[in-house]
Amino acid sequence: MPSAYVIADVKVADPEQYKAYTALTPAAVSAAGGEFVVRGGRHETLEGDWQPSRMVIIRFNSFDEARGFYDSAMYKEARAKRAGATAHFNMIVVEGV
Secondary structure, X not given: OOOEEEEEEEEEOXXXXXXXXXXXXXXXXXXXXXXXXXXXXXXXXXXXXXXXXXXXXXXXXXXXXXXXHHHOHHHHXXXXXXXXXXEEEEEEEEEOO
């Protein structure tokens, strides 16, 4: 069964408010069977004009688990805490190999 990755590009506008989101997210990820692969850290654009701010990558065992994480009550609570704390928050889920 292929794995799946949730990938987010985040520009934090209110670091104090964003802390409430980051405090809740790990439990929601773990409850859905996921694990953080990247959570911030150094990055560099190698091609193109994409200039991401903060990158997050979370691995799940399946696409359905990743969707389950996003749709879970735990993550909905975390998203509510994040509202207004970011200048942008782009997130996708992609099936791995």
